[in-house]
Amino acid sequence: xxxxxxxxxxxxxxxRYEYRLVFEKKxxxxxxxxxxxxRAFQRVFKRAGIPLWYTQGFNPHAYLxxxxxxPLGTDSSVEPLDIALIEELPxxxxxxxxxxxxxxxxxxxxxxxxxxxxxxxxxxEYVIRLVTDRSPKETAEAxxxxxxxxRIEVEKRTKKRxxxxxxxxxxxxxxxxxxxESETSISLRLxxxxxxxLNTGVVLDAFASVFExxxxxxxxxxxxxxxxxxxxxx
Amino acid sequence: xxxxxxxLEQLLLxxxxxxxxxxxxxxxxxxxxxxxxxxFAFCFPDIYDVGMSHLGxxxxxxxxxxxPNYWCERVFMPEKDFEALxxxxxxxxxxxxxxxxxxxxxxxxxxLQYELSFTNVLEMLDLAGLPVYAKDRKELTPIVVGGxxxxxxxxxxxDFFDLFILGEGEEVNLELMRLYEKMKPLSPTKEEFxxxxxxxxxxxxxxxxxVDYNDDGTVKxxxxxxxxxxxxxxxxxxxxxxxxxxxxxxxVPFTQIVHDRVVVEVLxxxxxxxxxxxxxxxxxxxxxxxxxxxxxxxxxLCEQTxxxxxxxxxxxxxxxxxxxxxxxSLSDYTDKENINLSLPSLRIDTMSKEIVDRIAAVxxxxxxxxxxxxTQRLRDxxxxxxxxxxxxxxxxxxxxxxxxxxxxxxxxxxxxxTDEDIAGIAELAQKVVDLYYETPKEQRGKSVQxxxxxxxxxxxxxxxxxFEPQATPEEIKRKQGFLxxxxxxxxxxxxxxxxxxxxxxxxxxxxxxxxxxVIYTAWSKGCTLDSWDEHFRFDLWQEAFDECGTxxxxxxxxxxxxxxxxxWSHLDYMISRRFLVNxxxxxxxxxxxxxxxxxxxGCGIKKECGGVYCx
Numbered sequence: 001x002x003x004x005x006x007x008x009x010x011x012x013x014x015x016r017y018e019y020r021l022v023f024e025k026k027x028x029x030x031x032x033x034x035x036x037x038x039r040a041f042q043r044v045f046k047r048a049g050i051p052l053w054y055t056q057g058f059n060p061h062a063y064l065x066x067x068x069x070x071p072l073g074t075d076s077s078v079e080p081l082d083i084a085l086i087e088e089l090p091x092x093x094x095x096x097x098x099x100x101x102x103x104x105x106x107x108x109x110x111x112x113x114x115x116x117x118x119x120x121x122x123x124x125e126y127v128i129r130l131v132t133d134r135s136p137k138e139t140a141e142a143x144x145x146x147x148x149x150x151r152i153e154v155e156k157r158t159k160k161r162x163x164x165x166x167x168x169x170x171x172x173x174x175x176x177x178x179x180x181e182s183e184t185s186i187s188l189r190l191x192x193x194x195x196x197x198l199n200t201g202v203v204l205d206a207f208a209s210v211f212e213x214x215x216x217x218x219x220x221x222x223x224x225x226x227x228x229x230x231x232x233x234x
Numbered sequence: 235x236x237x238x239x240x241x242l243e244q245l246l247l248x249x250x251x252x253x254x255x256x257x258x259x260x261x262x263x264x265x266x267x268x269x270x271x272x273x274f275a276f277c278f279p280d281i282y283d284v285g286m287s288h289l290g291x292x293x294x295x296x297x298x299x300x301x302p303n304y305w306c307e308r309v310f311m312p313e314k315d316f317e318a319l320x321x322x323x324x325x326x327x328x329x330x331x332x333x334x335x336x337x338x339x340x341x342x343x344x345x346l347q348y349e350l351s352f353t354n355v356l357e358m359l360d361l362a363g364l365p366v367y368a369k370d371r372k373e374l375t376p377i378v379v380g381g382x383x384x385x386x387x388x389x390x391x392x393d394f395f396d397l398f399i400l401g402e403g404e405e406v407n408l409e410l411m412r413l414y415e416k417m418k419p420l421s422p423t424k425e426e427f428x429x430x431x432x433x434x435x436x437x438x439x440x441x442x443x444x445v446d447y448n449d450d451g452t453v454k455x456x457x458x459x460x461x462x463x464x465x466x467x468x469x470x471x472x473x474x475x476x477x478x479x480x481x482x483x484x485x486v487p488f489t490q491i492v493h494d495r496v497v498v499e500v501l502x503x504x505x506x507x508x509x510x511x512x513x514x515x516x517x518x519x520x521x522x523x524x525x526x527x528x529x530x531x532x533x534x535l536c537e538q539t540x541x542x543x544x545x546x547x548x549x550x551x552x553x554x555x556x557x558x559x560x561x562x563s564l565s566d567y568t569d570k571e572n573i574n575l576s577l578p579s580l581r582i583d584t585m586s587k588e589i590v591d592r593i594a595a596v597x598x599x600x601x602x603x604x605x606x607x608x609t610q611r612l613r614d615x616x617x618x619x620x621x622x623x624x625x626x627x628x629x630x631x632x633x634x635x636x637x638x639x640x641x642x643x644x645x646x647x648x649x650x651x652t653d654e655d656i657a658g659i660a661e662l663a664q665k666v667v668d669l670y671y672e673t674p675k676e677q678r679g680k681s682v683q684x685x686x687x688x689x690x691x692x693x694x695x696x697x698x699x700x701f702e703p704q705a706t707p708e709e710i711k712r713k714q715g716f717l718x719x720x721x722x723x724x725x726x727x728x729x730x731x732x733x734x735x736x737x738x739x740x741x742x743x744x745x746x747x748x749x750x751x752v753i754y755t756a757w758s759k760g761c762t763l764d765s766w767d768e769h770f771r772f773d774l775w776q777e778a779f780d781e782c783g784t785x786x787x788x789x790x791x792x793x794x795x796x797x798x799x800x801x802w803s804h805l806d807y808m809i810s811r812r813f814l815v816n817x818x819x820x821x822x823x824x825x826x827x828x829x830x831x832x833x834x835x836g837c838g839i840k841k842e843c844g845g846v847y848c849x
């Protein structure tokens with residue numbers, strides 16, 4: 001029965017080489033949901049012939065891990081994706097082989113070794129471009145006055161106590177606010193990660209509920225993922 | 235159309251599964267518009283999740299896009315939530331590759347896979363900003379064409395289409411597009427173009443035929459009204475099926491669809507001749523691909539898509555003349571690549587131990603059989619040549635291999651059916667359950683589940699049962715109740731169709747041109763996505779029938795005479811009326827007919843069509 005100890009599947013090897021990819025999700029690809037993105041990447045790796053390491057359990061599957069989910073509709077070129085391989089590949093080769101098999105809107109920006117733990121993610125920065133039926137200047141002023149309120153309360157669903165009111169005001173860090181010719185640009189730093197995560201959507205919904213005009217379009221880009229001390233997550 | 239794209243960007247975040255409405259999937263073909271001469275919008279009249287699983291669309295999409303100056307794009311029916319957003323924001327129906335409105339295309343083609351998608355065709359034309367009636371679309375383009383199995387009786391929707399394509403599309407689609415490419419610079423009228431198109435074999439232009447009716451409401455005659463229109467239009471067949479076009483690339487969706495895997499077509503047509511089965515007759519003759527072709531297509535598509543599952547598609551995969559060799563060859567490749575090989579459409583009687591082992595090696599989950607009827611006598615009536623012994627033998631084999639679920643498909647309301655036959659369904663299911671318990675504990679799986687699906691029989695054109703009355707909804711309801719009363723074991727689960735859905739399907743399947751008005755009225759009242767239980771509104775359909783003064787029993791529950799002119803009598807699917815009449819008579823005598831492999835029974839298909847067993 002000694003051979004029972006060896007994994008039946010050749011891909012079940014104990015040595016694994018970990019990589020952290022940084023990818024871009026833009027254009028039409030923005031509408032791929034988080035779950036679908038996982039599947040899309042699995043197929044990309046299959047097509048590219050990347051030797052993925054498989055988890056060992058009843059249902060072995062390729063190890064793919066997104067340290068931070070990107071909300072549907074937000075674009076970004078700073079998204080981390082951790083993978084494990086059963087053999088070592090040069091960073092540039094790994095990047096290029098994957099990119100050759102990517103669908104429109106998805107691209108690997110860089111490949112490297114993971115240096116930090118997922119739990120070190122604490123903040124993310126965003127640029128939001130708003131178009132409303134008011135002038136950009138009016139919109140910018142409205143946003144500033146929205147942020148100057150004493151409290152900004154939003155409803156939060158909890159498993160135990162149903163709907164809760166939470167004050168998000170202390171968590172919103174305004175980096176800049178600019179009225180352009182046709183749109184208003186807002187840059188925010190918000191808490192991100194497992195401990196406490198605040199989406200731009202929640203902030204904008206709160207703004208929309210007090211804003212007197214009508215928001216015609218919102219275009220959000222995630223620009224940075226940072227640690228507690230403000231370092232880039234790498 | 236930057237405008238549509240910009241509008242979409244805001245709306246997509248307000249809808250379910252937005253990836254369905256924006257395109258950009260791997261394998262989707264985007265061309266430079268300035269270098270394209272003919273644009274084709276390939277419409278599947280149901281939602282993305284269903285349409286993207288459809289093999290015919292993958293084939294024709296690849297085929298047309300292989301021509302450098304033709305561009306074929308995909309279009310699906312939006313879900314109701316997104317459809318409302320499109321209408322509120324004045325977004326016309328657009329194609330997924332270019333995001334251009336399809337009303338500006340040269341062709342709009344619908345594949346008609348089931349009758350309950352008819353109202354979706356009207357909805358999609360309307361969403362595109364086009365009049366739904368062909369007579370109201372006076373410009374040359376877009377030319378609205380239809381293909382697929384429902385085209386064997388397209389009469390109920392004839393008023394909405396410019397032309398139909400009968401049979402297999404691999405050659406005739408390109409012939410039609412070439413004709414258009416040639417005529418386009420001459421700026422012909424629509425009538426001029428359609429007259430030329432009518433000369434192409436397999437193309438049916440409904441406006442060129444006058445239909446007259448008898449006093450009793452049956453069709454009296456169908457007469458061509460222009461010289462270009464042939465007396466009878468014959469379906470197209472690809473005789474050299476092994477060398478037929480097959481795509482080397484699939485569009486790989488982001489969001490999960492019904493059949494999310496590589497599909498390779500292994501054979502076309504069926505040797506069996508089950509008397510209820512339309513597919514078994516209209517796709518004749520039986521042709522197959524060689525093992526080399528199938529293996530090559532499998533490998534190419536697995537590599538291109540990155541899918542981890544491949545499925546073999548056909549009406550009856552085990553009828554491939556070299557099935558064991560084929561499965562051996564394929565599983566050598568799929569095992570090595572960690573790819574699942576799935577084999578739907580296996581017939582019980584040809585399943586050897588070797589095949590059962592092959593499938594079991596991949597997944598030991600479920601086994602599906604379609605005995606269709608509960609007793610041997612009724613199986614002889616429908617010419618489903620399976621014996622109870624064969625079912626029991628295979629189930630015994632499967633249970634010993636550890637299989638735990640068995641699905642059994644049956645039909646209620648078949649011609650010559652008695653209560654004894656219905657009780658037979660329950661008895662057969664019970665025997666399968668008993669068989670599990672007879673299997674030694676060390677061999678069998680943990681538990682057993684026998685699922686019995688009892689659908690309602692719907693008589694279809696070009697089958698020996700095209701003459702038969704469909705059981706009334708009341709009768710079906712009684713039969714369903716009777717079946718339930720006869721089920722004793724908790725291990726047996728029963729499911730059946732809504733009777734109203736089957737009634738509508740039956741009416742539309744054998745309807746004539748006068749039903750166009752009913753379909754239009756039902757659609758105007760809000761009927762769309764009829765094949766979805768949550769959207770099906772029989773009350774609105776009933777109103778439409780009443781307002782149009784249509785006697786539904788005339789279409790559904792009436793026995794047709796052997797010499798009656800059918801609404802589809804001018805369409806030639808190469809199955810002779812004499813053969814169908816003969817088969818119908820044999821059915822009533824419970825006499826079976828041998829399958830094509832055992833010997834020719836003279837259905838009418840010519841040997842030039844390339845059938846393996848013909849001539």
